[in-house]
Amino acid sequence: MRIQNLEALVGNGWRTDAVAGTVDAAAAAAESPATLGRRSFLKLAGFAGGGLALGVLPLSAAQAQEGGAPKAPPSAPQAFVLIAPDNTVTVAVNRLEFGQGVHTALPMALAEELDVDWRNVRATLAPAGDAYKDPAFGMQMTGGSSALNHSFQQYRELGARARAMLVAAAARQWQVDPASCQVALGVVTSGSHRATYGELAQAAMALPVPQQVALKDPAQFRIIGKPTPRLDARGKLESTTAFGIDTRLEGMKVALVARPPRFGGKVKSFNADKARAIKGVADVMLVPVDRGGTGVAVVADGYWPARQGRDALEIVWEDAGSKVTSKDLFADYRKLAAQPGAVAVAGDVGALAGAARTIDAYYEFPYLAHAPMEPLNCTMQAELSGKTVRSVKVWVGSQFQTVDQAAIARTLGLKPEQVTLSTMMAGGGFGRRAVPTSDYVVEAANVLQAWIRNGHAEPLKVMWSREDDIRGGYYRPLHLHHARIGTDARGQVVAWDHTIVGQSILTGTPFEAFAVKGGVDGTMVEGIAENDYGFPLRLSAHHPQVDVPVLWWRSVGNTHTAFVKETLIDEIAAGARQDPVAFRLARLDEAKHARHRAALQLAVQKSGYGKRRLPKGQAWGVAVHESFGTVVAYVVEVSLVKNEPRVHRVTAGVHANRVVNPMSAEAQVQGACIFGLAALRPGFAIEIENGVVKNSNFPDYPPVRMPDAPPVDVFFVPSEDPPTGLGEPGVPPIAPAVANALFTLTGKRQRQLPFVLA
Structure with a gap:
């Protein structure tokens, strides 16, 4: 199935922002590259006041043209970039900006190839429109940490094409070879000739969009990769930006x-x-x-x-209406976990019977509300x-x-x-x-x-009021995990049998046909099914039907699978009497998991783990996890204060390939870390009794507040590869890292979120 055809498949209104967790992003990219070819770019007529306006054909029209069947563009295709006579450049962002920084990062990609003075760049959020659909998934969406991953190349090519048209307009006006023209900061020069983009924009509109363009060598980047203040920062600080x-x-x-x-x-x-x-x-x-x-x-x-x-x-x-009670669900889920489920990973776990030592663990995760600041x-x-x-x-x-x-x-x-x-x-x-x-x-x-x-x-x-928002449904599903792990006398894993019970997000939607395989919703088993450590693993799932509306929650299934995987890895390492970092590195394949290793080693190096002695009463905790194509490793420093965990510092090693804006990227990881820390707090669980949600506001669904937010030092592994997702991957590894530190302090393994320390 071609990913572009999702729009037709789901034309009844069902969609998902978790497609990066349910559809192989690499396969999607292979079938639907970020740019659909030269015919998908077009000029737009009717730009008031003159200037240059470039847009992109809607996917369906572009595909028809690529296939050789000409199809007229819609009557009013929308622009991605407008270059006005006053030399300002306005970039339409085809996503929603809700704190992740895409309002700046995508304009940076376009401005880099355009060679414009960044001070002249403006951004606007694109309206709903076919031209603005995600080039890989065929729907206009923000989710799955896909914005830069899918549109980085598209915006670069738009900038390069606009630059080529401006250079061509200058060369024609001056009667010189375009190769003799130089471009810098929105000004084209050739010998004694000089003109700004604004002066050339209207003439450029008369020229065809070039069929081919050469993108910059990354060594020439002067915007991409540089810490850049956000374009929307001033308006938000001054309260002039309208939400x-x-x-x-x-x-x-x-x-x-x-x-x-x-x-x-x-x-x-x-x-x-x-x-x-x-x-x-x-x-x-x-x-x-x-x-x-x-x-x-x-x-x-x-x-x-x-x-x-x-x-x-x-x-x-x-x-x-619903008569569900959360506590009863956990009891029912335990019974289900003892029964055979739909198989996600068919491993041989026969060695469990003769294992020298067995870990038999149940994990519980409650319903969670999203509770954004703006209801x-x-x-x-x-x-x-x-x-x-x-x-x-x-x-x-x-x-x-x-x-x-x-x-x-x-x-x-x-x-x-x-x-x-x-x-x-x-x-x-x-x-x-x-x-x-x-x-x-x-x-x-x-x-x-x-x-x-x-x-x-x-x-x-x-x-919606805050109370409406928290009681309004569409929660991260309640989950129960049951893991049985057998080790030999040396502490080596001989078998791992794992069952997950929880509602399916995608069953009953048009995505079920290809995102639910063999009765298993891929969003629920992601994070464990990949089996990063290469153990003999059998993974199965149960999807009970429960009358509670459920939805993806920042980082989707990884919110619970990473916790189980990374706390169990520490437990196995302790049983083998090995350092948890060394244990992980010994089992992460040097070729297949080079990015995991690099992120973990960077976090360890920058934190001083193993070299720096912590104050009395503090302990180290470690976790590493990949989600949405990005690997995040955390090393945390934790103590117990009044029987509650106090996180003193977090050091993050992150492999997200090329980082477009280090300033926003750092903020995303820091924000995701704090977001993930909320899941540890007492009371951070949606409690349902006889079908009624008991929580109502932040006092009984408490976020992390400023006094409890630790410093988060973020370090990125250098890379020349295209950007991966970054809005969500900082969430999953923080809870297990803290849980692992707590074991050192208390000798007790945490088997649920939020923590139970009494």
């Missing part, structure tokens, strides 16, 4: 939805009189919500009256003919722009081109803004429909 939740439209109303306490529940009856009596409340409406449920939307002049109105509602809910929100403005919606404008921080665009269109009975979706900055997401069902934007569209049916026409912003 989705900041959207303000003339006459806009704010809507809050009272959702059923149980997933899939429905309203039996409600009395809106008290809500309508609150000043500012404009309407109260019964609306469809996710998973076939119903809720009540309160629309008001602003958030506070809408919140007061919602609190005043008198709703009687049907005794329906979910979506603003919509409809163009009406009477009560009929002709088109709609949407402002939302979406990880799945074209997916959500199509879902909104379906809900409102429109075509996707009748939905204009503007990508807004988002305050985090961690996967929650990339939902196969497009739940929160579909809900917003349903609220808009009810609003219009009741005779209103004002734009609406549907907002």
Whole structure:
């Protein structure tokens, strides 16, 4: 199956941002290279004020042309780069910026090949559009740590083509050989001739897009690889950057939805009189919500009256929906783990029976919410003919722009081109803004429909409170692992039998056909199935059906598999009476796992592990793990303070191939490390009782706060290879590294997250 055809396969709105964990990225790249060839690049007409505008054909049109069947571009293809007469260069970023730094990194790739003065570069988030779809996966998306991995080459080629056109325009104007022209900082020179890009841009528009371009030798890079302040930093520091939740439209109303306490529940009856009596409340409406449920939307002049109105509602809910209890699930999962499951890795574990020593361990991992700093929100403005919606404008921080665009269109009975979706900055997401069902934007569209049916026409912003966000479902699944490992008298592993139990993220979606193999969801076993240490391994899985909505959570399956793998490796090393670093290095193949070894050795070297003596009461912990093509090794320094772990310092060795912006890359690893540390904290678990989520806000779902955030020193292994993913790989190894240090301090192995130290 060609990856480009995913759009047709999943045209009903289901998508995934975890494809890097479920579809082999290397295979995808082989079938669908980052650039589709010279015909996919085109000039755009109608640039106001003159200038040069380059875009990319939508994948379907580009593929048709590559196959020899000419196909006209859409009537208004979108630009990737605009060079204006005033010499400014505006780069459209085909992803969502929600803290990871892509708003700067992709413009850096383009600006490098364009040879422009970085001070003249601007960036804008691209709207939903076919031209902006991921060149490998065929959908506009941000996830799977794929932005630079998939679009780095594409943006470089756009910059190189624009540069070639500007040089050609200068050479034609001066009647010189293009080879005699030099380019530096957005200025073209040849002998005594000199012109800025802005002066040449309009003339360049008259020239054809070159069929072939030569990309720079990396030795000539002056932007890529240099620490570069983010283009969006000043606006965020000065509070001038608008996030989705900041959207303000003339006459806009704010809507809050009272959702059923149980997933899939429905309203039996409600009395809106008290809500309508609150000043500012404009309407109260019964609306469809996710998973076939119903809720009540309160629309008001602003958030506070809408919140007061919602609190005043008198709703009687049907005794329906999920009746799940988290504690019962763990008990049920233990029973399942004792039964044969679907086989992911078919290894021979017969040697377990005669092993000199056996480790028999169960691991438990709770449901986890994403809890980004900016709760979910979506603003919509409809163009009406009477009560009929002709088109709609949407402002939302979406990880799945074209997916959500199509879902909104379906809900409102429109075509996707009748939905204009503007990508807004988002305050985090961690996967929650990339939902196969497009739940929160579909809900917003349903609220808009009810609003219009009741005779209103004002734009609406549907907002979620923090409590709504944490109770709103789509959690990282609850998992249980059971590992039985046999070793010989020397402590060498002779067999490893491993079973994982947890809900499948992808079963029931159109991805199931190729991402769920032999009944095993690849997102659940990733991180162990690769068997980095080469042990005799049998891996199996159970996917029980549970009435709790689940979704990928930053680094997907690696969040739990890395913890199990890396704590067990330490336990095996201790049984063999070997240093945990030496034990790992002895089993990581020098050729196959050279990047693992380099990252681990770098972290060890920079931390002083084995050479520097720690203060009394502190211990070292180590873990190394690959996810999304990037290897991260952590060496941590940990103590116990009032029976809670205190992480004093983290040293990271990272192999992410070429690092485009070391400043943002360092921040990504540091942020991911702190994000992962939250999973250790008491209370960091979504608790469900009789179908109702007990958590409500940060006091009972606590993040890591500044006093508890350790220094994180990040070091990158130098590489000339194309960039790999970096938004997620810093999460998985931190929890096992801390757990391994705690064993040295307490003599107790941690078998669950969050830790139990009492």
